Amino acid sequence: MSGTAGTGRETGLIRKPESNSTVALNNSPFMRACRREPVPQTPIWLMRQAGRYMREYRELRARMSFLELCKTPLLAADVTVTAAERLGVDAAIIFADILLIVEPMGFELKFAKGEGPTIHNPVRTSQDVDRLREVDDVDSLEYVFEAIRQTRASLRGDLPLIGFSGAPFTVASYIVEGGGSRNYVHTKSLMYTDKGAWHALMSLISRALVKYLNAQIFAGAQAVQLFDSWVGSLSADDYREYVLPHTRSVLSSLTPGTPVIHFGTGTGELLELMREAGGDVIGLDWRVRLDEAWQRIGHDVAVMGNLDPVALFAGKDYIRSQAKKILEQAAGRPGHIFNLGHGILPETPVENVIALVEAVHELSAK
Amino acid sequence: MSGTAGTGRETGLIRKPESNSTVALNNSPFMRACRREPVPQTPIWLMRQAGRYMREYRELRARMSFLELCKTPLLAADVTVTAAERLGVDAAIIFADILLIVEPMGFELKFAKGEGPTIHNPVRTSQDVDRLREVDDVDSLEYVFEAIRQTRASLRGDLPLIGFSGAPFTVASYIVEGGGSRNYVHTKSLMYTDKGAWHALMSLISRALVKYLNAQIFAGAQAVQLFDSWVGSLSADDYREYVLPHTRSVLSSLTPGTPVIHFGTGTGELLELMREAGGDVIGLDWRVRLDEAWQRIGHDVAVMGNLDPVALFAGKDYIRSQAKKILEQAAGRPGHIFNLGHGILPETPVENVIALVEAVHELSAK
Numbered sequence: 060m061s062g063t064a065g066t067g068r069e070t071g072l073i074r075k076p077e078s079n080s081t082v083a084l085n086n087s088p089f090m091r092a093c094r095r096e097p098v099p100q101t102p103i104w105l106m107r108q109a110g111r112y113m114r115e116y117r118e119l120r121a122r123m124s125f126l127e128l129c130k131t132p133l134l135a136a137d138v139t140v141t142a143a144e145r146l147g148v149d150a151a152i153i154f155a156d157i158l159l160i161v162e163p164m165g166f167e168l169k170f171a172k173g174e175g176p177t178i179h180n181p182v183r184t185s186q187d188v189d190r191l192r193e194v195d196d197v198d199s200l201e202y203v204f205e206a207i208r209q210t211r212a213s214l215r216g217d218l219p220l221i222g223f224s225g226a227p228f229t230v231a232s233y234i235v236e237g238g239g240s241r242n243y244v245h246t247k248s249l250m251y252t253d254k255g256a257w258h259a260l261m262s263l264i265s266r267a268l269v270k271y272l273n274a275q276i277f278a279g280a281q282a283v284q285l286f287d288s289w290v291g292s293l294s295a296d297d298y299r300e301y302v303l304p305h306t307r308s309v310l311s312s313l314t315p316g317t318p319v320i321h322f323g324t325g326t327g328e329l330l331e332l333m334r335e336a337g338g339d340v341i342g343l344d345w346r347v348r349l350d351e352a353w354q355r356i357g358h359d360v361a362v363m364g365n366l367d368p369v370a371l372f373a374g375k376d377y378i379r380s381q382a383k384k385i386l387e388q389a390a391g392r393p394g395h396i397f398n399l400g401h402g403i404l405p406e407t408p409v410e411n412v413i414a415l416v417e418a419v420h421e422l423s424a425k
Numbered sequence: 426m427s428g429t430a431g432t433g434r435e436t437g438l439i440r441k442p443e444s445n446s447t448v449a450l451n452n453s454p455f456m457r458a459c460r461r462e463p464v465p466q467t468p469i470w471l472m473r474q475a476g477r478y479m480r481e482y483r484e485l486r487a488r489m490s491f492l493e494l495c496k497t498p499l500l501a502a503d504v505t506v507t508a509a510e511r512l513g514v515d516a517a518i519i520f521a522d523i524l525l526i527v528e529p530m531g532f533e534l535k536f537a538k539g540e541g542p543t544i545h546n547p548v549r550t551s552q553d554v555d556r557l558r559e560v561d562d563v564d565s566l567e568y569v570f571e572a573i574r575q576t577r578a579s580l581r582g583d584l585p586l587i588g589f590s591g592a593p594f595t596v597a598s599y600i601v602e603g604g605g606s607r608n609y610v611h612t613k614s615l616m617y618t619d620k621g622a623w624h625a626l627m628s629l630i631s632r633a634l635v636k637y638l639n640a641q642i643f644a645g646a647q648a649v650q651l652f653d654s655w656v657g658s659l660s661a662d663d664y665r666e667y668v669l670p671h672t673r674s675v676l677s678s679l680t681p682g683t684p685v686i687h688f689g690t691g692t693g694e695l696l697e698l699m700r701e702a703g704g705d706v707i708g709l710d711w712r713v714r715l716d717e718a719w720q721r722i723g724h725d726v727a728v729m730g731n732l733d734p735v736a737l738f739a740g741k742d743y744i745r746s747q748a749k750k751i752l753e754q755a756a757g758r759p760g761h762i763f764n765l766g767h768g769i770l771p772e773t774p775v776e777n778v779i780a781l782v783e784a785v786h787e788l789s790a791k
Contacts, residue, residue: 242734242735242770243735244735244738244770244772247733247735247736247738248735248738248739251735251736251738251739251743252738252739252740252743291691291712292712293712294711294712294713294714294733295712295714296714296750297733325657325691325712327693327694327712328693328712328713328714345660346657346658346659346660346661346691346693346694347660347694348660348661348662348694367613367660367663368608369608369609369610369613369614369617370613370617372610372613372614372617372618373614373617373618374618377617377618384662404608404610406610
């Protein structure tokens with residue numbers, strides 16, 4: 060701002076350290092909402108905001124596999140930044156997968172075309188659990204940390220970056236089933252028939268997750284999200300006994316001062332227990348009303364959500380009306396981050412996602 | 426019981442009309458529980474109790490397709506009776522499919538090997554809805570009614586027989602998606618973008634269901650169950666607007682005096698609304714605690730449930746402990762029918778199912 064600011068580049072050089080500062084990030088609407096502080100307008104970001112519904116992303120993916128993209132920091136960072144800028148959202152989320160942690164545990168992770176993840180050597184017995192490798196360090200996930208550093212370097216200085224992983228139960232369910240599941244027969248059978256092996260598996264995953272998430276924070280993520288995407292398959296009693304202690308141990312071991320989002324779907328009956336397990340922000344899916352859910356878990360925690368991802372397939376008027384409904388349920392109370400109730404679906408029209416972001420900003424502006 | 430009872434056959438001839446009477450059926454534990462009357466022990470039956478987990482069933486299915494079996498009344502009746510007798514449960518459920526009603530509506534229903542049902546000409550637009558055929562009569566489903574008559578003729582005279590169908594939403598979701606679905610994108614898109622077409626489709630299905638279920642009752646079913654298996658994908662607001670009026674219209678048009686079970690999964694947030702829609706018995710899945718759910722919907726309605734089907738893969742001690750927990754939650758209150766929270770899974774050990782039935786009877790005996 061002084062006489063040195065002669066060219067655009069010089070202006071940039073001077074501005075960057077200032078706007079990229081911790082102060083700007085900490086005062087961003089997203090970070091303020093995580094701490095339940097008042098915001099000028101409700102922050103919004105969308106789970107899977109960098110994904111197949113975007114042409115730019117599909118073009119990249121035509122040239123390489125999903126895992127190759129995750130493991131190429133420059134491109135992962137580019138995908139992360141492009142999505143956030145294109146949509147005008149209030150946070151970026153690092154391009155990665157909830158299951159990357161299984162590789163340093165010794166599992167072979169694959170993404171078959173058009174299918175979900177598969178793990179080729181699933182764990183079914185206590186002997187299988189005994190053979191698992193303790194994750195002493197997360198150096199082999201350096202590509203994630205490098206992607207975070209590169210994203211942080213090119214992302215707008217006041218835009219927070221979210222790191223993430225699958226939560227212990229969701230990671231365990233893939234490790235035991237060998238992929239996605241409808242009924243979680245193998246996972247629950249292990250739980251019910253061999254508690255010792257189950258808790259050993261969950262502890263091992265949890266210890267690895269603490270290292271992994273703290274390293275993401277150290278690399279430059281301002282917040283982290285724990286995705287317990289499939290935990291809604293459990294009863295509350297099973298959650299309390301088989302999941303809660305492990306999720307709590309992860310959430311209580313993360314770098315202090317970093318907000319954590321604790322998310323799941325189909326969790327209507329689990330929200331109080333998820334809250335008990337921890338997290339600064341509890342993710343809600345569309346099956347619960349935001350006002351009722353927030354009331355139930357208490358207003359001394361922030362919430363994230365909760366538009367049905369399928370609403371983005373309807374017209375812009377419909378999307379706006381639904382955004383309005385959710386904002387009305389949040390009632391302007393500090394501590395609401397707008398999001399979908401689950402990730403953006405592959406066929407979603409990009410213009411509808413942008414329309415949602417604009418509607419949320421406009422309708423919530425003080 | 427008189428001098429004519431010389432041979433086994435004669436005894437059978439004399440006994441049958443007596444034990445097969447309406448009185449015996451009406452006084453059975455299952456029927457009493459539907460009406461919330463006291464019972465000597467908690468009645469139990471299991472959804473999909475005749476199915477792939479049974480060797481006898483697999484042997485039959487090796488010789489014919491699922492639909493062929495449904496459409497061969499003698500065999501469908503045999504499968505129905507065999508399962509009920511083998512397990513020692515308190516009700517039989519007619520061997521059929523929740524989607525049979527779509528055939529008289531003009532859809533081509535198929536069950537590909539190892540996959541779920543597919544409908545080859547799915548409905549996606551209002552034009553598609555306009556082309557649908559009103560189901561003037563359900564004569565083409567005569568094979569179901571004949572199976573019910575044949576089952577009734579050979580089933581133990583005091584054992585009630587349950588008829589059933591998919592509920593309007595679940596049937597509509599298959600008709601619109603063309604098969605099973607994870608996200609119900611087409612179904613919800615039709616709802617959100619063309620309310621008129623959606624309600625026309627739901628009304629058409631509902632009118633057909635009333636005819637179909639009443640004909641099952643006329644043929645000899647003592648109770649009917651409406652399976653809204655996938656309704657848990659909806660928010661409460663969507664359920665209220667797009668589903669409740671139709672389900673209510675079906676439930677209020679069924680033959681008076683016949684108990685109706687209204688069932689869904691993932692319905693934790695919908696239970697009050699499902700209750701509002703109707704039914705004498707509300708089905709609960711394992712995600713809700715039976716005591717809390719019953720409290721929420723009110724003790725002036727009966728409940729059915731709610732063991733996790735995966736519990737049947739664990740040992741008999743575990744199964745017994747879980748049965749005990751659920752019975753304790755029911756607290757001996759009249760109006761509890763024991764069941765799983767969803768259908769028996771294909772790999773379930775038969776002996777564990779029998780162990781569950783015995784445990785429920787024994788633990789609940791007054």
